[in-house]
Amino acid sequence: EPEVTQTPSHQVTQMGQEVILRCVPISNHLYFYWYRQILGQKVEFLVSFYNNEISEKSEIFDDQFSVERPDGSNFTLKIRSTKLEDSAMYFCASTGGRKFTDTQYFGPGTRLTVL
Amino acid sequence: DQQVKQNSPSLSVQEGRISILNCDYTNSMFDYFLWYKKYPAEGPTFLISISSIKDKNEDGRFTVFLNKSAKHLSLHIVPSQPGDSAVYFCAALSGTYKYIFGTGTRLKVLA
Numbered sequence: 001e002p003e004v005t006q007t008p009s010h011q012v013t014q015m016g017q018e019v020i021l022r023c024v025p026i027s028n029h030l031y032f033y034w035y036r037q038i039l040g041q042k043v044e045f046l047v048s049f050y051n052n053e054i055s056e057k058s059e060i061f062d063d064q065f066s067v068e069r070p071d072g073s074n075f076t077l078k079i080r081s082t083k084l085e086d087s088a089m090y091f092c093a094s095t096g097g098r099k100f101t102d103t104q105y106f107g108p109g110t111r112l113t114v115l
Numbered sequence: 116d117q118q119v120k121q122n123s124p125s126l127s128v129q130e131g132r133i134s135i136l137n138c139d140y141t142n143s144m145f146d147y148f149l150w151y152k153k154y155p156a157e158g159p160t161f162l163i164s165i166s167s168i169k170d171k172n173e174d175g176r177f178t179v180f181l182n183k184s185a186k187h188l189s190l191h192i193v194p195s196q197p198g199d200s201a202v203y204f205c206a207a208l209s210g211t212y213k214y215i216f217g218t219g220t221r222l223k224v225l226a
Contacts, residue, residue, distance in 0.1 A: 033212075041218070042204070042216045043159065045213040045216075055211075056210065056211075056213055058213070103164065104161070104214060106158035106160070108156070108158045109157070109158050
């Protein structure tokens with residue numbers, strides 16, 4: 001069964017450093033998303049991406065964040081200068097159809113720890 | 116601003132019994148809802164969804180009920196199994212591109 005994959009599974013970085021979290025969505029999917037979950041809290045939407053541009057972003061997704069689809073398979077989230085409060089699980093998701101009600105399939109997540 | 120709320124952080128149920136997980140929402144514009152299950156160190160896994168044109172959707176042991184007037188939905192698992200032990204999130208589709216998740220309910224099914 002096709003699945004969303006994410007690398008690395010755990011990333012440790014120093015405050016102020018740049019990190020890039022990588023995702024490989026399901027191959028024929030068209031819409032891509034990043035969510036995050038701070039420990040013990042709810043899963044929060046960050047950004048959605050379609051047709052090579054951001055469709056929607058939350059107030060969390062400020063200028064420190066960017067997304068890119070550098071090739072036909074990868075979807076990346078970059079945090080330019082990490083802060084302690086960026087420590088969280090980051091989940092990538094994708095959905096295939098042209099209906100917005102098509103299910104989003106989530107990857108296993110990358111745990112980001114900012115020291 | 117909690118538009119989707121799950122007021123029970125945890126629930127314990129005996130194996131074979133019914134598990135009922137509840138979710139409330141505040142935005143009457145939401146018209147599509149989903150339940151996801153999450154095991155530790157894994158991403159959320161889709162379970163079942165419901166559109167606001169329905170009040171019930173069933174898939175095997177899982178049934179979701181939607182009460183639009185009360186802005187309430189619930190997930191019923193019958194019979195509950197130990198493998199169902201996980202955190203359950205309800206989510207609402209907001210606009211066209213994003214899910215708004217609740218805070219989750221940790222279900223423990225006791226053997």
